[in-house]
Every structure is written in structure tokens, then in C-alpha cells.
Amino acid sequence: MSIAFKPDETFRGDYSVRNSDDAILRFPFPFPEDRYMYSVNMEPHDGQGPSDAYRHGFDVDEHYIAECRDRAITLERDPGRCQALPHMMLAQWDTLELLMDRLSTDYPEHFSLSKTGPDMGATWTWTNRPLGLEQTFVFGDAATLPCEPLEYITRQAQGDFAICDQREGTLFLDAGMVTSQADWSLDFNVGMNFMEWHGPVPLAHQAGVFERALKYLMMIRLGQPVRRLNWTMTVNPRLDTSPETFPEWGPDRASLNADNIGRKLHLRVELQTLWRLPRSNALLFPIRCYLASLDELVRVPKWGKRLYRVLGSLPPQLAEYKGLTRFLPTALDYLAPFDDGEPLPVGTAAGTERLTEMDRLSDRLSA
Secondary structure (H helix, E strand, O other), X not given: OOOOOOOOOOOOOOOOOOOOHHHHHOOOOOOOOOOXXXXXXXXXXXXXXXXXXXXXXXXXXXXXXXXXXXXXXXHHHOHHHXXXXXXXXXXXXXXXXXXXXXXXXXXXXXXXXXXXXXXXXXEEEEEEOOOOEEEEEEOOOHHHOOOOHHHHHHOOOXXXXXXXXXXXXXXXXXXXXXXXXXXOOHHHHOOOEHHHHOOOOOOOOOOOXXXXXXXXXXXXXXXXXEEEEEEEEEEOOOOOEOHHHHHHHHHHHHHOOOOOHHHHEEEEEEEEEEEEOOOOOOXXXXXXXXXXXXXXXXXXXXXXXXXXXXXXXXXXXHHHHOOOOOOHHHHHHHHHHHOOOOOOOOOOOOOOOXXXXXXXXXXXXXX
């Protein structure tokens, strides 16, 4: 698979990142129906799905190099974005193995891995061609890597990674690499159990969503990963929207107006997968972030219509929790001209192989 990387784009400062037409069409749009209902929405992560974003265990796309560089910037400023409690070292090695095996198998032109054996003590050589890295190390010996195993491999992957230890009848968030989160803090949450971690979410607790989710997650088996989508909205294509950096990005919410909202407001979708790890029995929780502006999304007619309908039907408390209240009316005003009221098929697929051209969209907005 040939990927045309865009190494010079930025997710901060001048926010130069843009999605190519192919990237828009492979975007994991999260709304199968015209109304949004909070649910667990788990399904097998089996290589099938409505776009190429679902094809591999860990998706690599055109933003790979730029996202890895953005992660390095965040870690330089705040090393605490990667943490692991002492008892999680085996889970760190499990995570490194899973990512190296999957990336080298799914993208052999970009990554390769050679091993003298599969067990602890074997010598492995890892090659990452997009980032220009090669490392020979002893599997199980952290002293043979530049940093701990979790940090080493997740510096070379898109999205965030949480590792949950399963004990005492629940899951504990005991390790993670988190630099592209939607307004939550690893430093605050590390060591919390599943219910404590998800405590702030409205509506879902009353509906019993998290009780059912926990039971389901604790039964995930080795070799049977699952996935779900989560979403919010972000002003500017910024990956690091953490509480720690809120003074940098929070004021941007007041910058939206009718003239710039199509360009600046982004649907932020997390493709969340869950993997049982073999040696530690921990649960790996990758959280892969995708960003697409309203201007980009309305180029898929089905998505422009559906997004207008979903946002217009959100319960007020959910809109408040997701931080949308301030700019939601302006977003709806922008999206309204793209909805002709025609019924839409159930499902999230784009339903087209070609995007609407921007000049045609401009004509519709000015009509």
C-alpha cells in the first residue's frame, strides 16, 4: 500500500494540516442515523468496515509523520503524557510486540521486524522507514531501548494508547501514552478504575451504559479485538486538546463566526479499539483521532445532511458536556443549506467515490 505522507503539515501554530480527497472519503464518519443516541456500539475489529480506516489493526494514513512529530513536541513540553505504573512492564512489552507485528505485517513497505525468536530474551530488529529509525534490542530488556517499551513504540504510532489492568472485578487505567485526547488528563486519571475514569459522562450512567460496557470489556478474548467510535468537535485541527493546555486552545471557541466556521470547526472522531494482551492479560485501548472540517465533510452530501440532523437533535446536557453549546447555533446555520430533507440510508459509508467540488458548495451557500 502506497501512502503519500505529508510531513510538513502542522497540528498547532498555523494549523496547516488539510485532508486530501482520499483522506476525506476514508474518514470514519460516526453517525449511522439522523439522531444520536449514546451507546456502547461495539463491533468486531476484523478488517471490515465502511472505509479503509477500518482495514488494518492500526491505521496509518497521510498524516503519520506529522502526527508523530506533534507527539514529540507535546512530550518535550510535558513528559508526563506517557506514564506506566511499575507493575505494567509486561503489558508494555505486549503492546510493543502487538504494534510491531501488526505494522510490519500490514505495511511491509514502511515497517519491518526481524526476530531470532518470539520469547523474552530474543534479539529483534525494528525498522521504521517513514521516520528513518532502526533499532536492534533484546525483547524483554528495557535497557536495550532508548526509553521504556510503551513510549518507544507509541512515539511511532498515530493516536493515543491506554492500558488497563484487569483485577478486583474491574479495569484500572494503569499506563498510557496520551497526547491527542479530547479534554481529559492521563496524569489525573492514571490509577483510576473504569467507573471513576468515566464518571463525568452525562446520560450514560443513568442508562446503565457503563455497567454493560465493563462486563463486555472484561470478557474480550485474545485475538478477538473490538472497536467503537466516539466523537466531539474541535476548533482548529489540533490534536493536543488536553486540560493541561486549555489556555492555548480553549479561547479558540470564541473565535468562531459565520465566515470562518466551515474552515475552523472540525468533527473529531475517535476510532477506539480494544485488544486483549497475551502475557499480562491487560486490555490495550488505542484511541485513534481523526479530524475533518465542516468544509471537508459537506463535500460528501450524505454526511453534510446527516451532521446537520444529528447536531440539531442533541440533548442540551450532551451538547454542554461535549463543549458545543457556544457555537452550535452557528454550526447549524452553516450546515442547513446542505440538507434538502430527503431521507438518508442507514449507515456511515460516504455513498460516493467522488467529492462535491468546492465551487459548487460555494454557490449553494450564496444562494
